[in-house]
Amino acid sequence: MRLLHTSDWHVGRTFHGRDLLGEQESVLGGLADLVSDERVDVVVVAGDLFDRAVPNAEAVAVCARVLERIRAAGAKVVITPGNHDSAARLGLFGGFAAAGGLYLRTTIAALHEPVLFEDAHGPVAVYGIPFLEPETARHALGVEGRGHAAVLAEAARRVRADRAARGGRAVVLAHAFVTGGEPCESERTIAVGGVQDVPGAVFDGFDYVALGHLHGRQTLADHLRYSGSPLAYSFSEARHGKSVWLAELDASGLAGVEHRALPVPRALSTLTGRLDDLLLDPDHTPVQEHFLSVVLTDRVRPLDALRRLQVRFPHAVHVEWRPEGGRTGELRFAERVRGRSDEEIACCFLEDVRGEAPAERELALLREAIHAAAREEG
Structure with missing residues (x-):
């Protein structure tokens, strides 16, 4: 069996305010070509299909077209929700979707119930x-411990027990921060009242574990x-080299993985x-x-810098000012404002953020x- 491991599609996400739906449909729709060229049997999405719990109509339409193309290319699809998705909404029509080869595994109660496929082995x-x-999952799973490690350990135990009773090969999809993974700027933290890391040993005993949440291939x-993620969603991902994993299972388990x-x-x-x-x-x-992120080193902060940059670089989306030589002295608010009038404080602020004193008309x-x-006030 040949399995295509993807995650973190984040359909509907913008990039510094720029709409990405066209780019997302182009890249994700291209997965159908990979399915056909590589004779892929199953495509998995390990969480964060959408970027929001309530995606807009355009994002839903793009996602539907992409999934239809993948199915038309001949692969079944298994999806599980991530921290950006609404599990309840995503799984609403799961029973009907399964009839067409789209399997939505969205509930805690059924996480130990697999989608079963057959190959020659x-x-x-x-x-x-x-x-x-x-906090929600520990009550549903009957776990006393707190944190991601405790609830995922119990989830994996339930899956492992079902696999032992059932026999055969097993693939697991999970959306988590596994210890040793390297994060980047575009991921939303999943630490809620505790440590977000989960030991990799939680997933021992499975033939392949398709992880989602971190946006760099690891x-x-x-x-x-x-x-x-299939697209870069922050400038920290500029050198990631976006890709997917192609895993092959033979009679004994995992035969190999290529990107x-x-x-x-x-x-x-x-x-x-x-x-x-x-x-x-x-x-x-x-x-x-x-797409450009620009660091300006002018001694004086330029006015309307982003608009001026976009005349030459239409996709400049982020600008920050770091004056050449840096700023002198450490700012201490209480010391800087003590004994000064409102006018002096305002002028000092303007000079600090722009690198030059305000003009007479501004004063x-x-x-x-x-x-x-x-x-x-009076």
């Missing part, structure tokens, strides 16, 4: 462990892997320098169509605003 049981919010053990690269609809880059130099330097031509506006506020 016999049955393969695919278990979906939905994201387990510790191998924690031969059988224990993160596929990562398959996914296309990059728009590359991510970072530029650093003074605004005028960035706008004129021909060396930056190759990144003009990239006049400040005085007018301060006097108006004083009259209103």
Whole structure:
């Protein structure tokens, strides 16, 4: 059996305010070509199908079209919810979807009940462990301990018991932060009142564990892997090299795992320098169509910097100012404002954030605003 491990689609997510639905449909729809070319039997999504618990109509439509393409290419699909999804909404029509080869494993009560597939070597049981919010899940599972490790250990115990009674090979989907994994900036923390890490040993005894939650592709053990997200959702992912895992099971279990690269609809880059130099330097031509994060080093904060950058770099989405040479002195609020008038404090603030003192016309506006506020209070 050939299994394609994906996770963290986050359909409906934006990138610094930019809509990504077109890029998401292009990349995710391309999974259907992989299914056909690689003779994939089952595609799994280990959590965070959507970016929100209540996705908008456009995100739902994109997801539906992608799943239809994958099914038309010949693969069955197994999905379990992540911390961004609503398990109840995602699993609402699970019974009907299963008739068409789409299996939604969304409930805690049924996490030990696998989707059963057959290949030339016999049955393969695919278990979906939905994201387990510790405080809710520990009551549902009858666990006294608190935290992710306690509830996932009990979930894995139940799956392991079913597998032992059933026999055959077993694949597990789980959405968790497993110890040894490396996070990035675009993941929402799942630490709620305790440590979020789960020991990898929790998943011992299974032929393959398809992990979701971390957005970079990672191998924690031969059988224990993160596929990562199919698109980059933060500049910290610029060098990830997005891909999916292709796992093959033979009669004895896991026969091998390979990665398959996914296309990059728009590359991510970072530029650093003074605004005028960035706008004129021909060396930056190759990144003009990239998503850009820009660090400006001008001694004085440039006005309307993002709009000006977007004239040359239409996909510049993030700007920060770090003046060349840095700021002098450590700011201590109480010391800086002691004995100063409102006007002096406002002027000092403007000078600090912009790198230059306010102009005379700005001072006049400040005085007018301060006097108006004083009259209103009085």
